[in-house]
Amino acid sequence: MQLMPVTDSMFLALETREHPMHVGGLALFTPPPDTGPDYLKSLRKELLTDSDVRDVFRLRPATPLSTRGFLSWVEDTELDLDYHFRHSALPRPGRVRELLEVTSRWHSTPLDRHRPLWEIHLVEGLADGRFAVYTKVHHALMDGVSALRHLQSVLTDDPDARDCPPFWGSREPRRNRERPGPHLSTWLRNGRRALEELAGMAPLAARVAREAFREHRLTLPLRAPRTMFNVPVGGARRFAAQSWELERLGAVASAAGVSRNDVALAMCSAALRAYLLDHDALPDVPLVAMVPVSLRPRVSEATTGNRTGALLCDLGTHLPDPADRLAVIRRSMANGKRLFGDLSPWQALLLSALNVAPFAAAPLPGYVTHTRPAFNIVISNVPGPRSHLYWNGARLDGLYPASVLLDGLALNITMTTSGDTLDIGITGCRRRVPHLQRLLAHLEDGLKSLEHAVL
Amino acid sequence: MQLMPVTDSMFLALETREHPMHVGGLALFTPPPDTGPDYLKSLRKELLTDSDVRDVFRLRPATPLSTRGFLSWVEDTELDLDYHFRHSALPRPGRVRELLEVTSRWHSTPLDRHRPLWEIHLVEGLADGRFAVYTKVHHALMDGVSALRHLQSVLTDDPDARDCPPFWGSREPRRNRERPGPHLSTWLRNGRRALEELAGMAPLAARVAREAFREHRLTLPLRAPRTMFNVPVGGARRFAAQSWELERLGAVASAAGVSRNDVALAMCSAALRAYLLDHDALPDVPLVAMVPVSLRPRVSEATTGNRTGALLCDLGTHLPDPADRLAVIRRSMANGKRLFGDLSPWQALLLSALNVAPFAAAPLPGYVTHTRPAFNIVISNVPGPRSHLYWNGARLDGLYPASVLLDGLALNITMTTSGDTLDIGITGCRRRVPHLQRLLAHLEDGLKSLEHAVL
Numbered sequence: 001m002q003l004m005p006v007t008d009s010m011f012l013a014l015e016t017r018e019h020p021m022h023v024g025g026l027a028l029f030t031p032p033p034d035t036g037p038d039y040l041k042s043l044r045k046e047l048l049t050d051s052d053v054r055d056v057f058r059l060r061p062a063t064p065l066s067t068r069g070f071l072s073w074v075e076d077t078e079l080d081l082d083y084h085f086r087h088s089a090l091p092r093p094g095r096v097r098e099l100l101e102v103t104s105r106w107h108s109t110p111l112d113r114h115r116p117l118w119e120i121h122l123v124e125g126l127a128d129g130r131f132a133v134y135t136k137v138h139h140a141l142m143d144g145v146s147a148l149r150h151l152q153s154v155l156t157d158d159p160d161a162r163d164c165p166p167f168w169g170s171r172e173p174r175r176n177r178e179r180p181g182p183h184l185s186t187w188l189r190n191g192r193r194a195l196e197e198l199a200g201m202a203p204l205a206a207r208v209a210r211e212a213f214r215e216h217r218l219t220l221p222l223r224a225p226r227t228m229f230n231v232p233v234g235g236a237r238r239f240a241a242q243s244w245e246l247e248r249l250g251a252v253a254s255a256a257g258v259s260r261n262d263v264a265l266a267m268c269s270a271a272l273r274a275y276l277l278d279h280d281a282l283p284d285v286p287l288v289a290m291v292p293v294s295l296r297p298r299v300s301e302a303t304t305g306n307r308t309g310a311l312l313c314d315l316g317t318h319l320p321d322p323a324d325r326l327a328v329i330r331r332s333m334a335n336g337k338r339l340f341g342d343l344s345p346w347q348a349l350l351l352s353a354l355n356v357a358p359f360a361a362a363p364l365p366g367y368v369t370h371t372r373p374a375f376n377i378v379i380s381n382v383p384g385p386r387s388h389l390y391w392n393g394a395r396l397d398g399l400y401p402a403s404v405l406l407d408g409l410a411l412n413i414t415m416t417t418s419g420d421t422l423d424i425g426i427t428g429c430r431r432r433v434p435h436l437q438r439l440l441a442h443l444e445d446g447l448k449s450l451e452h453a454v455l
Numbered sequence: 456m457q458l459m460p461v462t463d464s465m466f467l468a469l470e471t472r473e474h475p476m477h478v479g480g481l482a483l484f485t486p487p488p489d490t491g492p493d494y495l496k497s498l499r500k501e502l503l504t505d506s507d508v509r510d511v512f513r514l515r516p517a518t519p520l521s522t523r524g525f526l527s528w529v530e531d532t533e534l535d536l537d538y539h540f541r542h543s544a545l546p547r548p549g550r551v552r553e554l555l556e557v558t559s560r561w562h563s564t565p566l567d568r569h570r571p572l573w574e575i576h577l578v579e580g581l582a583d584g585r586f587a588v589y590t591k592v593h594h595a596l597m598d599g600v601s602a603l604r605h606l607q608s609v610l611t612d613d614p615d616a617r618d619c620p621p622f623w624g625s626r627e628p629r630r631n632r633e634r635p636g637p638h639l640s641t642w643l644r645n646g647r648r649a650l651e652e653l654a655g656m657a658p659l660a661a662r663v664a665r666e667a668f669r670e671h672r673l674t675l676p677l678r679a680p681r682t683m684f685n686v687p688v689g690g691a692r693r694f695a696a697q698s699w700e701l702e703r704l705g706a707v708a709s710a711a712g713v714s715r716n717d718v719a720l721a722m723c724s725a726a727l728r729a730y731l732l733d734h735d736a737l738p739d740v741p742l743v744a745m746v747p748v749s750l751r752p753r754v755s756e757a758t759t760g761n762r763t764g765a766l767l768c769d770l771g772t773h774l775p776d777p778a779d780r781l782a783v784i785r786r787s788m789a790n791g792k793r794l795f796g797d798l799s800p801w802q803a804l805l806l807s808a809l810n811v812a813p814f815a816a817a818p819l820p821g822y823v824t825h826t827r828p829a830f831n832i833v834i835s836n837v838p839g840p841r842s843h844l845y846w847n848g849a850r851l852d853g854l855y856p857a858s859v860l861l862d863g864l865a866l867n868i869t870m871t872t873s874g875d876t877l878d879i880g881i882t883g884c885r886r887r888v889p890h891l892q893r894l895l896a897h898l899e900d901g902l903k904s905l906e907h908a909v910l
Binding site for chain 1: 472473492493535541543544547553556557560563564565567568570580689690885
């Protein structure tokens with residue numbers, strides 16, 4: 001048994017029915033040539049015999065609920081792979097729409113804390129013959145970036161390789177692999193910081209932390225308006241996803257002298273503006289996005305634990321001209337490398353004006369609805385490998401991240417790249433963000449208008 | 456807003472991740488002749504337009520958590536039918552086995568308390584062309600009997616009728632229908648009883664209630680052994696189901712001069728004995744079943760609220776001879792009409808030696824594992840209509856109840872009749888009752904051995 005690092009246990013302590021704290025990923029694959037109708041069934045059967053499970057996927061909370069603010073991990077000695085690795089199917093007509101609908105459902109239910117905190121669905125029934133893999137991992141085990149990196153790490157760029165480990169496995173020989181825990185406890189070793197963060201967790205100390213944050217907030221570079229996204233959330237989710245050719249973004253970036261990431265943010269800005277206009281809810285002042293920045297070197301490093309920074313980006317949503325919005329975003333991202341400073345990034349996120357609610361709702365009635373948010377939305381962009389990836393001969397066609405929502409943050413956009421495409425996953429509160437899928441069309445329109453403006 | 460009756464709110468107050476408090480039903484249908492492959496898709500689309508939702512399916516808890524021990528219902532003004540009524544599919548090869556697997560998953564996740572407490576899945580993908588409907592309703596709204604009665608009430612014995620309401624509807628004209636609540640509050644009107652029950656709910660008062668029960672238990676007619684089923688449970692479930700020809704049970708009943716219900720209990724006894732022998736875990740003394748008895752007149756009455764009594768039945772599992780076991784069961788059921796008396800039936804169930812755990816686990820460590828249970832298993836038999844039932848031309852082939860488990864009760868058997876068959880649903884803790892589906896074969900063997908013994 002080992003004590004959890006505070007950053008990990010925080011995600012268990014804060015989890016409620018309205019705030020499931022898992023991250024998800026939806027991967028689309030084209031099966032290898034010459035596979036029959038029972039390909040997935042036999043694939044699953046074969047994988048179930050491979051019980052070389054990565055250590056982090058063997059851990060479960062020692063007690064399902066927090067005891068005196070501390071949680072610890074134990075190894076699950078009764079690991080039931082058949083429970084974690086599920087075979088599912090889509091109803092007819094088996095379009096991406098049906099896939100997104102079942103993914104939305106799966107992303108809405110909290111993980112069972114009596115077992116290691118992950119689930120993987122192998123999904124058949126897509127009319128075009130492809131299959132999907134939906135993975136769900138608790139944020140206490142891996143943040144969204146680590147979860148994507150993990151998934152990418154079991155893939156290969158060799159279409160002929162057949163030695164890819166299962167989705168819960170690892171390419172590392174067992175003896176070289178991370179021991180669960182010790183290296184996770186960076187935060188705990190830094191005693192002062194850990195204590196500060198603990199203070200942020202305990203309900204009684206929440207006010208103190210909040211005061212600290214309020215002071216801090218005075219020095220924030222931007223002030224965000226209140227929007228329909230900055231409200232308390234329910235537990236149910238909607239998930240939408242789509243891919244865009246990176247070449248299209250690259251062309252806009254080159255022509256406008258900005259980064260591809262700026263173009264992606266400008267697409268989001270255009271989509272949010274159009275969506276809010278649809279709902280007659282566009283504020284006069286621009287929306288502010290919190291853009292997480294990895295504090296961890298890329299790819300080669302261990303893929304567990306949570307290390308994320310953050311900066312704030314002016315999305316320029318009040319400007320009707322797409323080129324003007326892109327310029328504002330470019331400037332904001334270039335100047336805006338101001339991290340939250342003294343606050344750890346996740347403390348910043350969780351204690352931001354709107355996010356105090358999960359553990360301080362009772363002493364602070366109305367806090368969520370009556371305070372201006374520090375930002376309106378979290379938009380993450382997690383670069384992936386440029387080469388095409390395969391899993392035992394099956395080609396990865398897209399990998400779409402599904403994220404965590406919190407009170408005050410009813411919408412999240414997370415992107416990654418796989419091969420030649422930018423893959424965007426949008427997670428929203430089912431109740432508060434109606435017709436979420438329309439954002440996909442607005443993203444495409446946003447890119448088109450940028451192309452029109454600068455090419 | 457209206458205060459919930461204590462018997463209803465109890466099920467919300469006791470619910471935890473390990474103890475989801477919903478009842479389920481799995482119905483198998485043969486579609487009407489001449490339906491195409493998109494029958495279910497268009498059926499669902501059509502049903503979604505029918506928003507005449509029974510009042511009880513519009514209620515949600517006013518607060519998701521209990522406040523000062525009281526909970527109240529409010530009407531959900533944003534009812535999202537598309538959330539509650541889901542289209543799902545089975546993976547290949549689409550046998551009953553795959554159906555039971557996905558049903559097990561659905562039965563394992565708690566309902567979202569921010570919405571009316573029900574879900575209905577329309578399931579396609581059975582290889583034999585049939586379809587299934589899995590319904591999930593919180594016990595605070597309906598007990599298992601009421602849920603079955605509700606489902607049966609939207610069906611008809613006319614294969615040509617096409618006016619069946621949707622599964623959340625009612626045949627009653629709206630103005631004649633129950634108002635939600637007032638008639639549910641029988642218990643509240645009986646002030647003394649309500650207070651006693653409240654005392655049983657509050658954690659601090661649990662000890663007092665337990666003492667009362669312990670005294671009471673001295674006068675119980677039977678003492679149950681400890682078995683592998685009488686242990687704390689996790690949140691995940693396994694569900695198995697099968698039908699038997701009522702004619703076969705009737706033949707045994709006539710020949711042995713017992714009731715058909717006695718024969719059904721003897722099948723269960725045989726199956727439990729065989730299963731426990733498989734696990735080298737059969738106790739020397741007989742298992743005791745708690746057999747709930749409805750305290751409500753049948754069929755015509757309102758189908759909401761919880762009214763159940765209980766008696767204890769000696770299952771004679773220690774006896775190797777099937778005829779001896781049947782005789783013991785017949786005698787026990789004939790003599791055993793002793794209700795729990797002063798305790799309300801559900802208080803008896805929840806406070807029985809093993810069931811104190813959900814709200815008194817902390818002050819009573821080891822209580823569940825070190826105390827002898829008052830009974831080993833709950834076996835319910837809910838008679839249904841004898842005629843064949845249809846839903847808008849689709850023939851009901853079986854209706855299998857899925858039940859609630861509690862600490863100390865890791866296995867439940869619930870039966871009902873539909874047309875010519877006895878339909879048995881078995882719900883078990885996924886961790887504690889391995890190979891649950893083997894009980895189905897043991898039930899069949901049990902019936903065969905009875906036929907062999909008495910015919």
